[in-house]
Amino acid sequence: MIPKTGYKKGQFYSFIIHSVALAVIAIFFHLISTKSSKGMFAFYTLMSCFLQIGVQITTFSIPSASFPTNVRVTLNGLSCAIAKVGALLGGSILYPIYLRSGENWTIVLVLCSFLAAIGAVVTHYFVDIEDIIIKEAPDNNKNNDRKESELSRI
Amino acid sequence: MSNSDANILNSSSFSTTTSTSNNDNNKNWSLSNISTALSNFVIQYNYGSMSCALLIMSASVCTYNDDIKLYSDCELMGEQKEWVEPTANSIVYLGSIIGQLTLGFCGDYFGRTIALAIALFLTTIGAFFSAVAPPYNNEKAVSIYAVIIFFRFIMGIGVGAIFPLTATKADEDAGREQTNGNPEKKLNLIAASWSYFWQMPGILAPWVLTFLLNLNKNSSASANWRCLLGFGAIPSGICTVLLVIEYLSSDVKSSEKLLTRETVSQNTWGELKEYMSNRSSQYKLIGASMPWFLFDFYIYGLGLVSGYILISINGSTKDSNVSSAANLLLISYEEIILLVSTIPGTIL
Numbered sequence: 001m002i003p004k005t006g007y008k009k010g011q012f013y014s015f016i017i018h019s020v021a022l023a024v025i026a027i028f029f030h031l032i033s034t035k036s037s038k039g040m041f042a043f044y045t046l047m048s049c050f051l052q053i054g055v056q057i058t059t060f061s062i063p064s065a066s067f068p069t070n071v072r073v074t075l076n077g078l079s080c081a082i083a084k085v086g087a088l089l090g091g092s093i094l095y096p097i098y099l100r101s102g103e104n105w106t107i108v109l110v111l112c113s114f115l116a117a118i119g120a121v122v123t124h125y126f127v128d129i130e131d132i133i134i135k136e137a138p139d140n141n142k143n144n145d146r147k148e149s150e151l152s153r154i
Numbered sequence: 155m156s157n158s159d160a161n162i163l164n165s166s167s168f169s170t171t172t173s174t175s176n177n178d179n180n181k182n183w184s185l186s187n188i189s190t191a192l193s194n195f196v197i198q199y200n201y202g203s204m205s206c207a208l209l210i211m212s213a214s215v216c217t218y219n220d221d222i223k224l225y226s227d228c229e230l231m232g233e234q235k236e237w238v239e240p241t242a243n244s245i246v247y248l249g250s251i252i253g254q255l256t257l258g259f260c261g262d263y264f265g266r267t268i269a270l271a272i273a274l275f276l277t278t279i280g281a282f283f284s285a286v287a288p289p290y291n292n293e294k295a296v297s298i299y300a301v302i303i304f305f306r307f308i309m310g311i312g313v314g315a316i317f318p319l320t321a322t323k324a325d326e327d328a329g330r331e332q333t334n335g336n337p338e339k340k341l342n343l344i345a346a347s348w349s350y351f352w353q354m355p356g357i358l359a360p361w362v363l364t365f366l367l368n369l370n371k372n373s374s375a376s377a378n379w380r381c382l383l384g385f386g387a388i389p390s391g392i393c394t395v396l397l398v399i400e401y402l403s404s405d406v407k408s409s410e411k412l413l414t415r416e417t418v419s420q421n422t423w424g425e426l427k428e429y430m431s432n433r434s435s436q437y438k439l440i441g442a443s444m445p446w447f448l449f450d451f452y453i454y455g456l457g458l459v460s461g462y463i464l465i466s467i468n469g470s471t472k473d474s475n476v477s478s479a480a481n482l483l484l485i486s487y488e489e490i491i492l493l494v495s496t497i498p499g500t501i502l
Binding site: 052 | 240243244247248250251254255257258259261262266269314315317318319321322325326346347350351353422425426429434435437438439440441442443444445446447448449450451452453454455456457488491492495496497498
């Protein structure tokens, strides 16, 4: 999907997919889990598959394309560090929220869906890598069958 | 692009032209490709291995039995004091944040290959010594966890730094390869995506290893968790060697002159401050970091609680002893199914 949409659009659409997937899990979690545990496991597994689409790769790649060469790794590292603060917060906050909400996963999943929607908004307004050119052109200098793709001019 | 941006970019442009043969270029790019892919495997294996090890460890290293002091007397198998799991898991992230901030800077100052080799060396040291943590018998479990947590912190510094370094190195090296070593500043983002893909086997591997180790009823719990933690040192050690080989080749040295202070201005910190003083650069940082922050918040949060969600779905799948071989097989089996099902999503 990413090579076709580009990294910014790919991240935007992926966040929307995540938001919808998490909302769907939230809606059906209680309904299905009380009726069929195996059905719920299959459903949760399928939804988890949707949560792997796009964003994992774009968030990993976009920082490299966002900054100039001589400060690239420093600012990529700073972006990573901010992300890991998010991981720490998520890991330490979500379970207490579940406990305080009367052991209700729906609230946790709705919160995650909301955060994914915010991710789409932030991507739309703040990600600045419009100069990435997605093209499928042969590299005449070397291998004619090699696809020259995802070259970004910095 | 702002004037400030343009100045920064001009200051970092190549001042020399490298002339390398296509063969040398291919060889170095292949080494880079392998090392960045394997490094990404290392990241997720070492992040995930502690959770699996803790499940196994509770059978032999139980903090509730400190007064008894004997492994064989772990009467409350599967029980740990409240500080063990969150400390052991979160210390890696704390180390990661420090590694990303410090070794990321080193990546710009000394070059990507050197900084990545240092990161992987720290990972190897941390993984190895957490696996051989003394004491080996009749001692307090607390001291074992203290040693492991210390070395997991060291490992975290290395693992965390691998993220920005591999993403940048993969993009830059592949971009350089596509221009036949011609030092045009192009990035190939597909290369970072490819190297990222290898995080998926890294997530799976600790659970597969847990499953396999528990199939062998003759191996002790102690041997199993040490094997699980120590395995993380093997790919990171191999990667360190590959990066040293890569660095020692003349092509990499010349192409990485761009990144050293020999060919650009001497003040990395000054360049950074100048770049970040620009409003558009600040927006770029928000654009690069905030989506990642939000994503990691819910994906890591849900990942850590997925075990609880699975229990909610299946009812209580566990018996009173979390560390029993049957339970470990069941938990690792469910995790493997869950993780394998996410691979199509990653490929998409």
